[in-house]
Amino acid sequence: MRHLNQPEALIQVQLIKRLKELDWFVKVTHGNMYQSGFPDLYCAHRSFGTRWIEVKLPDMKGSRFTAAQLDTFHRMGAVGVGIWILTCSTDAEIRKLFGPPNWYMYLSIMHKDG
Numbered sequence: 001m002r003h004l005n006q007p008e009a010l011i012q013v014q015l016i017k018r019l020k021e022l023d024w025f026v027k028v029t030h031g032n033m034y035q036s037g038f039p040d041l042y043c044a045h046r047s048f049g050t051r052w053i054e055v056k057l058p059d060m061k062g063s064r065f066t067a068a069q070l071d072t073f074h075r076m077g078a079v080g081v082g083i084w085i086l087t088c089s090t091d092a093e094i095r096k097l098f099g100p101p102n103w104y105m106y107l108s109i110m111h112k113d114g
Contacts, residue, residue, distance in 0.1 A: 007057055008056065008057060012041070015053070019089075022045075024044065027041065027042045027043075037068030038052075038072060040053060058087040065107070073104075082101030084103065085106050
């Protein structure tokens with residue numbers, strides 16, 4: 001997990017807590033060299049199936065996709081694996097998990113700033 005003094009790490013802790021309250025199984029990926037590019041969280045729910053979640057800051061302000069994430073996310077998407085970007089632990093944000101994968105929508109936000 002990220003260092004807790006990083007803004008994304010604080011969001012991740014809050015998100016994990018909220019998902020567990022909603023009966024999701026949550027597994028944090030470690031981001032080591034063997035998991036480079038993987039989303040931050042693997043989540044599963046008895047009724048809703050599985051989700052890969054990447055935690056970013058709202059509007060990507062201070063967040064970015066690494067080259068490994070861009071490669072991995074494209075490859076996962078190409079074989080039908082969805083990745084959802086969540087930026088906080090609100091109910092509205094968690095509802096995104098019930099829509100289509102949204103990671104690619106954040107590419108345009110990312111490019112506006114940089």
